[in-house]
Amino acid sequence: MGVVQKIGALALSVAFLLGTAACGSGSAESANQIHIGRTEVFDGFTLDQELLNEDYAISTAVMEPLIRVGNEGKELQPGIASSWQYNDDDTQLTININPDAKFSNGKAVTANDVAFSLAVWKSGPNYGANYSSIASSTVKDDHTIVFNLSQPDSSIPAFLSYAVAGVIPKDYGGKSAKAFYQNPVGAGPFKVESWSTDGDIVLNKNPYYYKKGYPKADRVINSYTPDSNSVALQLKAGQIDLVNQLDSITAKLLDRSYIAKVPAHQTPTLVLNTQNAFLANKSVRQAIAYAIDYESLQKYGFYGFGELPNSSLPPNLEGSPKTTGGYYRQNIAKAKQLLKGVDIPASITLTYPTSGISAAVVQIIQSDLKKVGINVELKSVDGGTWSSSLSAGTFDMSTFATNANSPDLIDAPSYVVSTKMLYAQMDTSHLADLISSYKESTDTNAKQQIVQQIDDYLSDEVPYVVLNANKVIVAKQPDIKGLEVQPWSCYYYDTLSH
Incomplete structure (x- = not known):
């Protein structure tokens, strides 16, 4: 992802992280807030331009793809797509859209939104080739769309779980693409309050999220810093809840109880x-x-x-x-x-x-x-x-x-x-x-x-x-619940809580 990944999907960090605001789990004010430190400059929300693993987690939290990845990265699970199935000769893939799926502005996700999103994914210079076997799409009704394949392609469901395949409103909700991605609207668990490439990304709970009882947190702050020397101190002091892609030198200095379980994969x-x-x-x-x-x-x-x-x-x-x-x-x-x-x-x-x-x-x-x-x-x-x-x-x-x-x-x-x-x-x-x-x-x-x-x-x-x-190192406070890190170091924000 993948990939630069991916830089997959996907890359060696170009910077290390530090949480810059004292919003740790010890504060009553932040009891239902998650503060994440990131090691990489955020590439922004533009689909297909998200090249780093950190980008994927942030983007997915706002513009969720049709399909989710579960069980520690071992299987595909329903999400905005409640189900999907191929026809007998594997030349059509029918996607059934969850009727409860809504964008963060309260509008229902429809098959027309998915058809428009597909065109955006296919046009991407970095990942568009993954969707090239989808020759066209046919909207059956508001909650059903058929992807017509030029040849059998059993990998399409996996590619529909990619962050770059986020579902977005038809015609960018009436905006230009540039304006939309500055303040994106998606059907993920969070909506954007503010963001910058090399600063804080602030996300608030999407009240229309289709998964009942989620997200567990009301607010997520994701902070970037190039200073790696203070990471362990920030984590130990409770000023950040999670550290993504921690460098091995700093991780070596931490008690192993802080290190999340992640299989060697990168x-x-x-x-x-x-x-x-x-x-x-x-x-x-x-x-x-x-x-x-x-x-x-x-x-x-x-x-x-x-x-x-x-x-x-x-x-x-x-x-x-x-x-x-x-x-x-x-x-x-x-x-x-x-x-x-x-x-x-x-x-x-x-x-x-x-x-x-x-x-x-x-x-x-x-x-x-x-x-x-x-x-x-x-x-x-x-x-x-x-x-x-x-x-x-x-x-x-x-x-x-x-x-x-x-x-x-x-x-x-x-x-x-x-x-x-x-x-x-x-x-x-x-x-x-x-x-x-x-x-x-x-x-x-x-x-x-x-x-x-x-x-x-x-x-x-x-x-x-x-x-x-490598084991991509994710460190966390002992009280963080609901963290399931996939082998490629991504995880979903909606399950996180104290």
């Missing part, structure tokens, strides 16, 4: 730009993968919050693959053999965000590659510059992280393809064909076999090296 990577003549050589990319000391990265770079990588794809989804023959482990002799006869440049640059990855990670990579004769220059840049360089392909090597945004196994591969092999600028036609075959299949075993082929292909081609299987 995959921090070293992306290898194949527009660079040196990195265009597959043997070079494989040599780099063999040069890296994954055990040291796990211990000293990620401080034990995660697992050694076993796949090119995120782990801990139902049916997640493991690379046939095993994923890369350090083998200096093999790396040197692969580089034999290769013209190695004087140096190659590794770009990484100033606040988003432990300096130890890039230093370990630099040291490991030097052992095989590759001199790496480290280039630390601000988050915006780093993100832009990925999108434009103006880097040699870069750090990145990805994850799924739904329980569907094709989620992460779809993002890899949509980003030219996770920004490595490689041809994606082979993977695109495999993804198409996956979507056309309804057989679980056949789908898992296709994803295994995808994983093996990525591990052999090495457009990126998976450095670790």
Whole structure:
């Protein structure tokens, strides 16, 4: 999500968080208020422009998608769509809309709103391809819409749970798109009071929310700060209730009772730009993968919050693959053999965000590659510059992280393809064909076999090296209830309470 993810779905944080207002759970005034700290600058509410995991949780709280994800990210559940079903040949998907679903202005959600929303999703440059198999839609009545598919696509329900597939009013409620997204109206549990990209986002309870008894909180404040040194103190002092995507250095200093249960899932990577003549050589990319000391990265770079990588794809989804023959482990002799006869440049640059990855990670990579004769220059840049360089392909090597945004196994591969092999600028036609075959299949075993082929292909081609299987760290006050963190670090705001 996914993905930049996703940056999936989906990315390494470009900043760390601090709650800036003293609105902690100890105050009577805030007894029914949740104060969240965020580690990333908010991309705004514009659907399809939401590229970071933090964006997804905020956006979903306001513009809820048709389908929800439940059971710790393992299944799809009814939401605004009370049910959905394919026809016999899987060429139509009928969506039944919950008759209780209303926008925060009190107007009912209708099939015409969903039809308009679909057109918005499909037009998105980042995620629109996920909905390309929906050729058209047919409104049957106010609460029934049929998606007509150009080909069978079993993954559509999962993509309908994405934050970028938020349901919005037809014709933006009579506003321009720009004006609408400045003050969006959705059918989620909260409505917007105020927001800024690098400040507080204040959300108030939507009195028309379709889930009776929810949201549990009347108000949510989500605050951003670039200062990571005071995070633990703010959390311990009760000035924030939740901390999203806490960096592993700070998390190491916290009592483990603060750390929420999240399975290892996010995959921090070293992306290898194949527009660079040196990195265009597959043997070079494989040599780099063999040069890296994954055990040291796990211990000293990620401080034990995660697992050694076993796949090119995120782990801990139902049916997640493991690379046939095993994923890369350090083998200096093999790396040197692969580089034999290769013209190695004087140096190659590794770009990484100033606040988003432990300096130890890039230093370990630099040291490991030097052992095989590759001199790496480290280039630390601000988050915006780093993100832009990925999108434009103006880097040699870069750090990145990805994850799924739904329980569907094709989620992460779809993002890899949509980003030219996770920004490595490689041809994606082979993977695109495999993804198409996956979507056309309804057989679980056949789908898992296709994803295994995808994983093996990525591990052999090495457009990126998976450095670790991370646990995205979410920390919370002991009194917070209703927190269910999905493997990709998202959670729903409507269930949170003290």
